[in-house]
Amino acid sequence: MNWAQYQADLMRIWPEIILTVTVLLALTVDLLLRGRDTQVTGWITLLGIGFVLYYVCKDYALADGTRVFGLLVIDQFAMFFKLLLAGGLFVVLLLSVLFRGLERDGVGEYYCVISAAVLGAFFLVSTDHLLMMFLALETMSISSYVLAGFLKREKRGAEAAMKYLVFGVLSSGTMLYGFSLLYGYSGSLHLPAIGEAIHQHLLVADGQGLGTEGIGVAVALMMVLAGFGYKIAAFPFHFWSPDVYEGAPTPVTTFLAVVSKAASFGMLLRFFGSVLVVDGEITPVLGQLVALLAALSMTFGNIAAMLQENSKRLLAYSSVAHSGYLLMGVAAMLTPGGSENSQLNGGQAVAFYLAAYAIMNLGAFGVVLYLSNRFGVESIDQYKGLGWKAPIAGATMTVFLLSLTGIPPTVGFIGKWYLFLPVIDKGMIWLAVIAGINSMISLFYYFRIIKAMFLKPEEEAIPSPRLGAHALGIVTLLAFLGLLTIYFGLSFGSLSELILEI
Amino acid sequence: MEGFTFYFFAALALVGSAMVALLPRLVHSAFALVMALSGIAGLYWTLGADFLGAVQLLVYVGGIMILFLYGVMLTPKESSRWNLQSILFPGLLCVLPLAVLLHLGWTGVEAAVEFLPTLPEPEPTTKTMGKWFLDREKYLVPFELASIVLLVALVGSVYLARRRKEV
Numbered sequence: 001m002n003w004a005q006y007q008a009d010l011m012r013i014w015p016e017i018i019l020t021v022t023v024l025l026a027l028t029v030d031l032l033l034r035g036r037d038t039q040v041t042g043w044i045t046l047l048g049i050g051f052v053l054y055y056v057c058k059d060y061a062l063a064d065g066t067r068v069f070g071l072l073v074i075d076q077f078a079m080f081f082k083l084l085l086a087g088g089l090f091v092v093l094l095l096s097v098l099f100r101g102l103e104r105d106g107v108g109e110y111y112c113v114i115s116a117a118v119l120g121a122f123f124l125v126s127t128d129h130l131l132m133m134f135l136a137l138e139t140m141s142i143s144s145y146v147l148a149g150f151l152k153r154e155k156r157g158a159e160a161a162m163k164y165l166v167f168g169v170l171s172s173g174t175m176l177y178g179f180s181l182l183y184g185y186s187g188s189l190h191l192p193a194i195g196e197a198i199h200q201h202l203l204v205a206d207g208q209g210l211g212t213e214g215i216g217v218a219v220a221l222m223m224v225l226a227g228f229g230y231k232i233a234a235f236p237f238h239f240w241s242p243d244v245y246e247g248a249p250t251p252v253t254t255f256l257a258v259v260s261k262a263a264s265f266g267m268l269l270r271f272f273g274s275v276l277v278v279d280g281e282i283t284p285v286l287g288q289l290v291a292l293l294a295a296l297s298m299t300f301g302n303i304a305a306m307l308q309e310n311s312k313r314l315l316a317y318s319s320v321a322h323s324g325y326l327l328m329g330v331a332a333m334l335t336p337g338g339s340e341n342s343q344l345n346g347g348q349a350v351a352f353y354l355a356a357y358a359i360m361n362l363g364a365f366g367v368v369l370y371l372s373n374r375f376g377v378e379s380i381d382q383y384k385g386l387g388w389k390a391p392i393a394g395a396t397m398t399v400f401l402l403s404l405t406g407i408p409p410t411v412g413f414i415g416k417w418y419l420f421l422p423v424i425d426k427g428m429i430w431l432a433v434i435a436g437i438n439s440m441i442s443l444f445y446y447f448r449i450i451k452a453m454f455l456k457p458e459e460e461a462i463p464s465p466r467l468g469a470h471a472l473g474i475v476t477l478l479a480f481l482g483l484l485t486i487y488f489g490l491s492f493g494s495l496s497e498l499i500l501e502i
Numbered sequence: 503m504e505g506f507t508f509y510f511f512a513a514l515a516l517v518g519s520a521m522v523a524l525l526p527r528l529v530h531s532a533f534a535l536v537m538a539l540s541g542i543a544g545l546y547w548t549l550g551a552d553f554l555g556a557v558q559l560l561v562y563v564g565g566i567m568i569l570f571l572y573g574v575m576l577t578p579k580e581s582s583r584w585n586l587q588s589i590l591f592p593g594l595l596c597v598l599p600l601a602v603l604l605h606l607g608w609t610g611v612e613a614a615v616e617f618l619p620t621l622p623e624p625e626p627t628t629k630t631m632g633k634w635f636l637d638r639e640k641y642l643v644p645f646e647l648a649s650i651v652l653l654v655a656l657v658g659s660v661y662l663a664r665r666r667k668e669v
Contacts, residue, residue: 002638005638006638009638020650023650023653023654027657069638069639069642069643070637070638070639070640070641070642070643071641071643071644072643106661109657109658109660109661112654112657113654113657113658116650116653116654117654119647119650120647120650120651123643123647131641131644132643132644132647135644135647135648135651136647138651139647139650139651139654142651142654142655142658143654143658145658146654146657146658146659146661146662149662150661152662161662
């Protein structure tokens, strides 16, 4: 065994190693404290993730596409997503530490499982091998099932976790079936090799349709797409998401909406980017279907969101709609044509929007968490007048919601603009029009929250503010995220430079 | 000799499956399933997939069957499992898929007779797999990650199943 090479490989996966140590440390510390403390474990986990973030930033420039341990690729794409995931987890952990509702009895398990989920996500975005991909996806999924049902005293939490598990297992199975078909047809588990095989002979249209093998491969790809659709909560596969978002503890909801979704989109981009795009040449099979899914997701998500009373449920449907917007970029990536000198491809636009989405959604859920911490409210009716009572939360919520709608000068606007560019470039004007109409619909229900918060006088607000010691921490975090939303909305150069490297 | 082992295990699997479907009592069906699954494990062995056969025995016969038996034990008894009327419609539904399957199987066998003698002799797989799991270039990282998955599943299920302490 070549020890030097071994060591060199290990040096490249520092973030993953530290994350693994954090997983084990959270469990051990909890055991040592005998589950009596709710804070220490959280802070230790935060420290671990801080180190992870440090190493990701430090190694960012070194990522040159080296292959490590045979199955992992350390490239700019992986590093960008790792930065996004670790940053997202950091905020989620801060929210968890400041959240009142977590059971004291399970904090050690909570921090252990949530870190393990991100460990899975890290491997997920940095592999191009189906076996590794599936295993990493399962690491993330199994952890998420546990997290969704973490509040055992709540009945809807248990129901949510059950639904999540049953849907999740079914979709994992479908995806795995697709993987095995792809392996059977191409003889490889390696994404570039599969892409090569598909491009060379499996999916070559010869004027007489696809042929037997072609149909098989197309079915396999659709099965994989269905599995992805579940993970990102796109339209016909979204049924779990409103219940889970509502039933899970708010930090976990944030985690699912931001970190889990970003990782799944990372995997989706990597998968279709290497299977259907070989050397810049696109095999035109799924583009139309993905475009259709995108249009359906955003329309359905936005219309359903208008009818919601609970803020977490509303954000769940809004997250379905945002999956639709993001799928637009994927559709553009999988559609051939377009001008030669377009600067930005669909995948890069998706990556940018994911970063924007992470910032504004972390913020929006942060406000929801703050209000439920301080006032014990979650439904939009009860939000009335709270904008005056909790001015910073109200103001930042306005910023986040405007950004989710896509109104300048916020990062959400830039993100949407970036998504529209490749879509229009590929000639899918109809999709862009639908997305535009949907943005207007979404303004309606986002504005309902703002209206409830500010257009009612303070006297109508819920009395008895339970002013916790944590209030200051959350408010600071919210203000920071709000400033970030506007900052990246005004000077998005640094962020888009990172994207263009992918 | 090889012919005999194949027919023996095939018969075991077939008779076992038929018994699963036809035996009147659920517990008996569950035990017949052991027979069917062992037959399939045997078939894997005759094909040279020794690791797969062992896993089949360990996981299905050893693990899943115990789960089944627990399930049978915990569900209330039912008097009669099926009568002709209740299975008529599902039975009719199964005819077409079964016919297609038999047809495909038969064409598969006919094709296999052609190229089977040209295949190399199957080799035991366990040793190779064991080496691959610890090979830096092959499957070392998934092997390690699998232990994290199992740890998380364990921790999660213990947390969800245990009674809440009063704090």
